[in-house]
Amino acid sequence: MTVHPLRLALLVRNTEPGGFGTVATEWFQRQVEQRDEFKLELVDLAATPLTSLPARIEEADAVVIVSPEYNHAYPGDLKSAIDAVRRPWYAKPVAFIVYGGRSGGIRAAEQLRLVFGELHAVPIRETLSFHQAPSCFGPDGTPVDPTTTDAAGLLLDHLSWWARALRDARAETPYPA
Template sequence: MDITPLRVAVIIGSAREGRFGPTVAAWVAAEIGRRRDLEAETVDVAEMGSGTVTKQLGLADAFVVVTPEYNHSFPAPLKATIDDHNAEWVAKPVAFVSYGGLSGGLRAVEHLRPVFAELHAVTVRDTVSFHGGRRCFDAQGRPTDAESVVAAERMLDRLAWWAHALRDARAVRPYAR
């Protein structure tokens, strides 16, 4: 069993001007940074055209997708990133942190689950959602509700379990699609 820290790509799923995603992603990366078993690298869909994104996704053992909800779903640049990097998702776990309006982005998450299933990725059941987006964070970019931190710990525990299991399995036997 490989005990090196798992590489987690924290994906900023929005490319809109004035977006809130970088704040949420920075918080998620900081939560990952508090752990010994995980290390974070931020991937921004706004930088889609660069080869750096492909490399970051390819090296990742797991993913945390940070997504807003636009029109009851997820942003088009996020879909383009997912579709343009088919092999990078295979047999790897994906967790979600969402934000926006009354639903907290949960409709976007529910639309993302079958997309990742089609790519042979495993989605983690536990999520973190922020109902009201910006209002849920203080001026330092931290959630104002302590339950968000508890939810993130639980989600990252599940993500780490799946990432270890799938990394070990891929090392023993390549995943066949």
């Protein structure tokens, strides 16, 4: 039996050079590219019209969202993007890479979990969180804390399991609307 790679959409708000989100995104992309089970697609919300976003999410088997925390939540433009998609989120696993604030972005992740639960998506437990964001990565773009790479590996292990299980389930029985 041939096992097709899982299509992983990495959803980011922008990829401006020098921003922490860009540094974290580029590092995470390298982590994903070291694994055979994923085919990665970067979805930059700054360059992707909202009208084409539903099709991009529909094609994905799983999604990882990179988001800062603003005012104990996630940014409004990310909420608009999530709401523009609706049905393609159903029965899709979603993971989060968050940063900012005293919580390291965890409050943004917790609110995103609530939203994705309402959208019938499956937010996975593992989350990458960066406290004191600018000091989390060295000048070479690698995490200062060596356990960060292990945490990313565990996130990808769980995301892979859920993505394969849910892809197979959706293929066998369409998700009820």
